[in-house]
Amino acid sequence: MFVEHLQLKNFRNYQDLNLHFDHQINIFQGDNAQGKTNILEAIYVLALAKSHRTSKEKELVQWGQSFSVIKGTIQTRRNSLKLEMQLTSKGKKAKINQLEQRKLSDYIGAFNVIMFAPEDLTLVKGSPQYRRKFLDVEIGQVSPSYLYHLSQYQKIIQQRNNLLKDFTKNEKNKLELLEIWDQQLVEYGSKVISKRLYFLRHLEKWAKEIHAGITDQNEELSILYKPSFPLELGNIDVQDMSDQFTLRLQKIRKQELFRGTSLIGPHRDDLYFSINQIDVQSFGSQGQQRTTALSLKLAEIELIHDEIGEYPVLLLDDVLSELDQKRQTQLIQTIENKVQTMITTTSTEGININTLKRSSIFYVEQGL
Ligand code: ATP
Ligand code: MG
Numbered sequence: 001m002f003v004e005h006l007q008l009k010n011f012r013n014y015q016d017l018n019l020h021f022d023h024q025i026n027i028f029q030g031d032n033a034q035g036k037t038n039i040l041e042a043i044y045v046l047a048l049a050k051s052h053r054t055s056k057e058k059e060l061v062q063w064g065q066s067f068s069v070i071k072g073t074i075q076t077r078r079n080s081l082k083l084e085m086q087l088t089s090k091g092k093k094a095k096i097n098q099l100e101q102r103k104l105s106d107y108i109g110a111f112n113v114i115m116f117a118p119e120d121l122t123l124v125k126g127s128p129q130y131r132r133k134f135l136d137v138e139i140g141q142v143s144p145s146y147l148y149h150l151s152q153y154q155k156i157i158q159q160r161n162n163l164l165k166d167f168t169k170n171e172k173n174k175l176e177l178l179e180i181w182d183q184q185l186v187e188y189g190s191k192v193i194s195k196r197l198y199f200l201r202h203l204e205k206w207a208k209e210i211h212a213g214i215t216d217q218n219e220e221l222s223i224l225y226k227p228s229f230p231l232e233l234g235n236i237d238v239q240d241m242s243d244q245f246t247l248r249l250q251k252i253r254k255q256e257l258f259r260g261t262s263l264i265g266p267h268r269d270d271l272y273f274s275i276n277q278i279d280v281q282s283f284g285s286q287g288q289q290r291t292t293a294l295s296l297k298l299a300e301i302e303l304i305h306d307e308i309g310e311y312p313v314l315l316l317d318d319v320l321s322e323l324d325q326k327r328q329t330q331l332i333q334t335i336e337n338k339v340q341t342m343i344t345t346t347s348t349e350g351i352n353i354n355t356l357k358r359s360s361i362f363y364v365e366q367g368l
Helices: 036-048 118-125 128-142 144-165 172-214 238-251 253-259 286-308 325-335 353-357
Strands: 002-011 014-020 025-029 067-075 080-088 091-096 113-116 221-226 270-275 313-317 341-345 359-363
Touching: 002 036, 014 036, 025 036, 025 353, 036 067, 036 080, 036 113, 036 128, 036 313, 036 341, 113 286, 118 128, 118 286, 128 144, 128 172, 128 270, 128 286, 144 172, 144 253, 172 221, 172 238, 172 286, 172 325, 221 286, 238 253, 270 286, 286 325, 325 353, 353 359
Parallel strands: 025 341, 025 359, 113 313, 313 341
Antiparallel strands: 002 014, 002 067, 067 080, 080 091, 221 270
């Protein structure tokens, strides 16, 4: 799939912008703070109904304005879609072919993007929340049911935490309520975990292959799911997992009451990356961490293709010129002739000359 046309109204530093894109490679070149990332961000919001860099919608609306609109025409193999996101301080509206989608989970997934930005290094190095966010965003793109189960799970966690927080001893009615939350926690939590495991099995297969391509086969990348409670991860089914989850909750009940918060479940799980069995997060070099993050991103491109039969649009924010020739070549091999790619950069120096030859270049200056 590819974005054919993008129209912005009051989005960040763009008052009115109309762009037609090349179906393959588009390069946005300009000095710092001119609005290059803002274009990629707009495309990201159009696909995922939220920004990759802020959770506050208000920040996306141009200063002094009350609303912002992003419109895009997306060509998929089957049809042409008109997508629209409206953002105001009160909330957001999402439309597909002029029809408002009441649930965002019905909107997300119509158009798929993968963003790779310098911050993505935090995927390997940063705290577990980045890795959970990575899982949630990427799985959510291809599985509306995952998004639904996850949002249910998050609501339950919030309610359950409120209950645990002001729990005083021997309140029978509260204990009964906690048991109800426990059942639901286990039900939705197990669905979330099992979907993550399924996704990771596929992701790992691709990531290994891509990683081997970058590193001449001598470094083997592995990805493990690290659950927050002891869980046999082999060929586990949802029922088994629910049973183990329930047992564990009973065991830690006292601890949870004492701490006043939910201590186990997918909101506390993590990922573990290793190269030749060595933990990349703790012992990997900068280069190994970078290669791991790149392999994961490129693996996602293939995974989305496996799941939906189309390649997503790739958004590369300030990363291409940072990659050495070998990594650039691997990246270009992955996207060549199949993945529409948007690249931002302050200079084309250090970018593989073949990429430049086959691309449209947009010069970005103060929102123009
Ligand atoms: P760099 O090369 O440093 O990454 P960039 O070209 O990617 O720069 P962006 O992050 O796209 O820059 O845009 C930053 C510009 O957008 C800044 O000039 C900032 O003041 C402006 N900006 C950000 N938010 C808003 C907003 N809500 N309204 C108006 N302008 C905004
Ligand atoms: Mg930028």
